[in-house]
Amino acid sequence: MIKLEYFERTDIEQLISWIPSASFTLQWAGPAFQYPLTVSQFEKYIQNANKEDSDTYIFKVIDQDTKQVIGHISLGRVDRVNKSARIGKVLVGSSQYRGKGIGAEMVKAVLAIAFEEMQLHKVTLGVFDFNASAIRCYEKVGFVQEGLLRDARKNGDEYWNLIEMGILEDEWRMNHKK
Numbered sequence: 001m002i003k004l005e006y007f008e009r010t011d012i013e014q015l016i017s018w019i020p021s022a023s024f025t026l027q028w029a030g031p032a033f034q035y036p037l038t039v040s041q042f043e044k045y046i047q048n049a050n051k052e053d054s055d056t057y058i059f060k061v062i063d064q065d066t067k068q069v070i071g072h073i074s075l076g077r078v079d080r081v082n083k084s085a086r087i088g089k090v091l092v093g094s095s096q097y098r099g100k101g102i103g104a105e106m107v108k109a110v111l112a113i114a115f116e117e118m119q120l121h122k123v124t125l126g127v128f129d130f131n132a133s134a135i136r137c138y139e140k141v142g143f144v145q146e147g148l149l150r151d152a153r154k155n156g157d158e159y160w161n162l163i164e165m166g167i168l169e170d171e172w173r174m175n176h177k178k
Contacts, residue, residue, distance in 0.1 A: 001065070002105050004113070006050045007058040007072065012042040015072055018093035023155050027128060029089050030153065054078070057113070058089075061106050063097070070097045073106045075114060075123075083121035085114055090125075090134070103137045108176075111141065115172045122168050128153075129161040142175040143167045 007015075019025055022035035033041050049056040055078045061071030071093050077086040087110055092102045114120045125143065127134050139145075143165040151159035 001063075002070070002102060002109065003062050003064055004059040004073070004106075004109050005062060007046060007060045007074075009043065009046065011060050011069060012039050014069060015042065015091075015093070018072075018091060026153060026155050026160075027131065028091055030126070032089070049074075053080075059110070061092075061102070061109075068094075070094050071102060071106055073110055075110050078118070078120075083119070085118070085120055085123050087111075087123060087125040099133075103134070104141050107138065107141045111167065111172055112176075115169050120169065122166055123172075124164065124166040126152075126162045126164055129163050135163065135165075138165050141167070142171050144171075 016037045016039070019028060019035070019037055025033055025035040025037065032045070046058055048054060049058045056074060056076040057078070058074045059072070060069045061073060062068065063070045072089055072091045073087065074089045075085050076088055077084070079085065087107065090103060090106060092098050092106070111123060114123050124146075125138065126149075127138060129148070144167070145163055146166050147164040149162040149164065152162035153160045
């Protein structure tokens with residue numbers, strides 16, 4: 001089991017250590033960061049986050065058994081008028097935890113915050129079309145594919161397609177009751 005706690009300045013170095021390359025940075029965070037990652041980029045990232053009326057909430061993921069930080073996830077673009085938000089920067093950082101359903105647990109925990117605590121109506125995310133394991137994870141949690149943005153990001157000499165996915169509050173409630 002995992003729990004989410006707010007990401008803090010003291011978590012920056014560990015997160016940076018999990019990001020090995022420019023292409024991984026793009027896959028993980030889109031254009032939000034430039035590789036090589038720096039502490040100052042992350043200080044800017046967290047500067048206005050995790051406050052009562054923030055539009056961004058950034059979490060570290062903690063393994064409840066070992067108490068170790070094992071991942072990262074954010075809920076951003078919080079729009080209280082339209083009752084929507086966007087999940088981003090999903091990362092199971094430690095390779096020993098990958099492939100064990102931790103990603104789904106992380107997403108479910110963020111969705112609980114979005115739908116139960118914040119009373120939002122819709123949560124979206126974007127995932128590159130080649131990331132089959134992430135797509136399966138999001139579909140398992142209840143996300144549906146809503147569209148495809150062709151050649152959405154440039155990585156070196158190639159372009160990557162981005163799948164847009166979303167889940168509505170009633171879909172979350174139906175899946176959550178199971």
